[in-house]
Amino acid sequence: MNRVNKYVAALVLLPVLALNNMLFAQSNTEVENKVNEIFNQLTLEEKIGQMIQIASTNGDEVPQYVIDAIKEGRVGSILNAGTPKAIAKIQKIVAKESPNKIPLIIGRDVIHGYKTIFPIPLGQAASWNRGLVETGANIAGKEAYDEGINWTFAPMIDISRDPRWGRIAESLGEDPYLTAELGAAMVVGFQGNELSAEEGRIAACAKHFIGYGATENGKDYNAVSIPDYQLWNTYLPPFKAALDAGVGTFMTAFNDINGVPASANQFLLKEVLRDQWKFDGFVVSDWESMSQMIKQGYSENLRDVALQSASAQLDMEMVSSSYQAHLKELVESGEVDIEMVNTAVKNILRVKVALGLFDKDYKGVPKNTEILSDAHKEEAKKMAIESLVLLKNDNALPLAIGKEKIGIVGPLADAPAEQVGTWSLDAVIDQVETPLNTFQEAYGDQIVFAKGLENARSNKTDQIKATVEAMNEVKDVIVFAGEDAILSGEGHSRAFINLPGAQEELINALADAGKNIILVVQAGRPLTLEAVENKVNAILYAWHPGTMGGPALLDVITGKVSPSGKLPVTFPRTVGQVPIYYSSIESGRPANPQMLGIPTGTPLDPVGLTNNYLDVSVTPAYAFGYGLTYTSFSISKPKFSKLELTKGEKITVEVEVKNTGKKEGAEVVQLYIRDKVASYMRPKLELKGFEKVYLAPGESKKVTFEIGPDQLSFFDKNGNVLLEKGKFEIFVGNASDNLVSEIITLKEVK
Template sequence: MSAVSCAKSKQQHSANYDLVVSQLLAQMTISEKIGQMSQVNGAEGSIPDDFAAAIRDGKIGSVINEVDVTTVNELQRIATKESRLGIPLLIGRDVIHGFKTIFPIPLGQAASWSPDVIEQGARIAALEASTVGINWTFAPMIDISRDPRWGRIAESLGEDPYLCSTLGTAMVKGFQGNKLNELGSIASCAKHFAGYGASESGRDYHTVNIPENELRNVYLPPFKAAAEAGVATFMAAFSDLNGVPASGNKWLMNDILRDEWDYNGLLVSDWDSIKQLSTHGFTEDDKQAALMAIDAGIDMEMASPTYRDHSESLIAEGKIDIAHIDQMVARILTLKYQLGLFENPYTCAEQLPNIVNEQHLNSAKDAAIKSCVLLQNHNNTLPLSTANINSLAVIGPLADDGYEQLGTWVFDGEEQHSQTCLQAIKKHVGDDVLVNYAKALDNTRTDNIEQINDAVALAAKSDVAVLFVGEEAILSGEAHCRSNIDLPGKQQYLIDELAKTGTPIIAVIMAGRPLTLAKVIEKVDSILYAWHPGSMGGPAIADLLFGNAVPSGKLPVTFPRTVGQIPLYYAQKHGGRPVSDDSYVHMNDIPMRAPQTSLGMSASHLDTHFTPQFPFGFGLSYSKFSYTDLELSAAEINFNQTLTITCQLTNIGDVASDEIAQLYIRDLVGSVTRPVKELKRFKRVHLLAGESKQVSFELCAQDLTFYDRDMKLNAEPGKFQLWVGGDSNASLCADFHLLANN
């Protein structure tokens, strides 16, 4: 393997990309152009002869999943020194919540409601991934996700378009930095375009049916926000959308993304998804699949070889215009210029911060602290105090498992860098508290209960039991969907048995999705929802348990009472017979042999309450907050005015804490029906015990826009309601009017 020089760091390139790209395109053969459109999987640290030959011949434009820096540098050397035109490679890798330093899963990070946390996590992932030559990652995943059965909800930023847009753009900024060609910046990818989160029954890769109005008002806004934020690339979804698979969906990719949004970045398929157009029944064979994907404008094919195998013949047959190919290749070459790869394609890890350094770990810990959501805290069981307890039982299959706490879709994070909850608790209490540990179950899925009696005995002789349950990392993420989202295995049985001891129980739940917790709530005193918290989950959770940190996380997704309520989300439509406490009827309240009637009936299930277990935006603290004195700067605004909303937020507890104040609106009458509430602003506020602060938000007509029945983006005059509070059930309310634009 030849030596390479990487002494020159990335600097701003002053070239006119349009000019240099057009000059390079003019020199390229059809085969070389098609090569740029092909991304292939790496060979895990080796370079087979045929692989090297394909790069020399200009038949590969990008390599995915190669993380050996020596190999990556050699691949770049072959591409730039031994190919005819010297075009460098894009090196792709999923580092969606970290490279070596692993942050909480994206859904967990979303629970922080903190753009700063999201941006910092992506920045550290980019810096660490850059040390091995990665220059492109496939995040953020900004699919609106309202079905917790779907495994990939773990990768998402939740159910709400505004929150997802805000956090998604922060992630783009973190990955890409100020300039793509700066050292440590990598290209980001908005995925999966579009509607993938609405897969029927929460089954991955499955069909998606979304009316265009809902698509535009709910599912597309985060992608439009990412495009406006300068995200370098987009990825097409696996699924079909209203019968047309995304990888062949010209309306979605060309009419909306390119023409309507004027997006000019690179568009890549998902893994093998072009070849799968035939599996969908959308195309007859691979050749037609390549034709449909190219016609739709998918610039680069990931993994499958339909472009390489069939594009030249499609061009020769006149089915594809070479000018169209040139546009696609131009976008690929432009990104390579923007990344500074033509100037210097090589990587020197020494120029970048060390991986898993103290600063990175501290950031991961801060993210984990802010991501945890306190769902229940009866009798102020938390925080614990070493002064008040002599013994502590630490129980459960996830208490001391550094691998499982990392979460789904982690390819490069290593268990050796994890600090577990058991380790952190022992370190925190030292010799002051006796720690009794029992795993109780071999894993979260097991039906073997042989170890449970020992765990129960430990709990019975301890002052408090901290129970670590949930689901292993492999039970969420891509292709890992569940029809039953209760705690798997015998974990509920473990909880039931522990509850019989009378020892106070604190449940720390690690999971990649919202779980149905009705049976858990009845048996435990406190619930801290930790998602999968990453490398520093242990120290973060220990700090929260013992009051060194105060929970401030808020749910980015609704928690259902039962799986039968799904989909359940806060921004539902009102309907013609909305349910309320006055109209709700449980089936057990209906007399036997009751006469058939619909009087008093409403949009609800007979066998469970209509409300969720925990609403969107919910999260407790070790303190309490009150919202008062809501004031609006005006009762009416026109299209050119800004409405200022203020309220008084007071910490009425005795612990200094952060509160995330949330602003919701409702458009009461629209040309299409509007949600009962929509998040429009949020703000993190730190308050000392007893302290009050005025919280201020601003809204303008642009914030009130939606796509109407003609698919036009408009703000319609009329009456609006707004609420300010600590979750989507906020009750502090006021009205205002948007006046017609004369």
């Protein structure tokens, strides 16, 4: 079992157990002794200062308000501290002029790369590759570390089932198990197996605790209602997996959960995170998420905010000023117990000690830095390749390029700032290798390029006619379509999720001219593609692929490498199906098979009273776990070690995967389970295991999964683990809609 799986496989389904989270590489005694030694020197004002995070500015200079806060002991962390020169100055001021010489923890949104940008997290999730995800986080952390950053606000492990929501781009998709596995891989990539002082390691942050991805209507910062049963079974498991992987910090969400804001939610922050899960790192708010409780109608003023968040054991306030302004008076009045402040400060110091910040002297970027090195770019290219998902292929790919001309069309063919995607704050745009440049370098004058539209959101069609004419001598046209980077990310939700602007008109014009169209979609979310799906010969979903997107696309389009990505999120046919996800609860009147495949947009007469739409098929456009490749694979009928088990026993499921095609490729073998009858209604399918297998033509490999109490149990509404006897259907296949199954029986559970 790899080092990520060992944290996740047995524990992700058992969050109510009090487990050691392996947070620190140093012994607990050693860490606690250092923490107490530092803590005992602090006045109340200086303790509160450790609980404050302020934002600085870009550039080499340190603003005076930051200098003043440091000298007066009013800050414990800085967000966006500026260039390495500024960070070196900051830490020097701390060491020489702050009251207790406590290093600042420097935070930055290092989400999917630092200077070397990897695909957006949703794209990384499409790789279904734990090792690559871990490597990507490791490289991002190393590059950030070299520039003085020691804390990132990643991974974002919100379960995301609404593609209208802009921050789905930053998520790992819709599934708790996949998100738990890959989120834990990111934590290990940033921190190592434990939070430590190892060079190149930075603290990770599990965010947003909790339910941010369930925001109503897909609008950012909106209200969230999650039944307790769903909270325990869907939204909490990825965070418990991150904790078990050793994550150093948690971040609260902007939203409320069932009427109580996350930043004042005692049930989540005290009862679950601290009391049950025994988390001993620290919790930070999101940007002004505490003060925003006033606008949410939960707090009357900043004094209220400080009282409510401190009482919920929120340790550090990001940017807003309620702790700074009111926490001292709340302690002195007895409204906030001094022990709450003491515990918060010790939590913060514990992370600083574990990171070795007291023993480090940052002096700027080291001479041997690997920022944007060839090795880092090569890993970014590997991830970009494995993130690509082939949705459709009518024998258009791979594209065999001889001496004929090839058309490249679209405003996103050469748009480096869009290619890196959202949350790429430190991307070096002139280092981004675009598809157009990459194809031109490989094929020179054979490439005929026309932009087609001024930009991806333009509704002006004046360039379309000239674009079609430019393709007169071209048979095969690669169209690069999709979204600008700014259309996804925080605060960037969309009510319509089709191709923006006049992109559909551009594709239709090329199709009317008889071109073979390979559609490459760069986007931060699933888009609805029914309007153009039948007009194109192939669809390759590239997400926002990062620095090395161009070379990755060249290799896959030309067949040097076979695509192997699988969807981490369900693609709807139309926005009216949203939210749509594979693990929904079955209706008492299931969808009528006679109404499957009905045309989109025109209501038909109903066939019975069932769980259908009248004007669109109930099925998705593309299912969770789906993705084509250039070769073919067979997966044998599953072999079970036995079909009956009792509590405490495990069974194994074995399949043989064979590459039956003519090209090398990779297949993702997926294991799903359905609890046939339970005391709570259970999902139609739940992912419980996966393995990505790389095979040469004719090569085969056996894949084995283990099924036991961890896979068969679930939570009740109070977070108690239930393991109930009965029948379970076990599914194995290569997509959530392409599975074979067998029934097993769990007998005695006393």
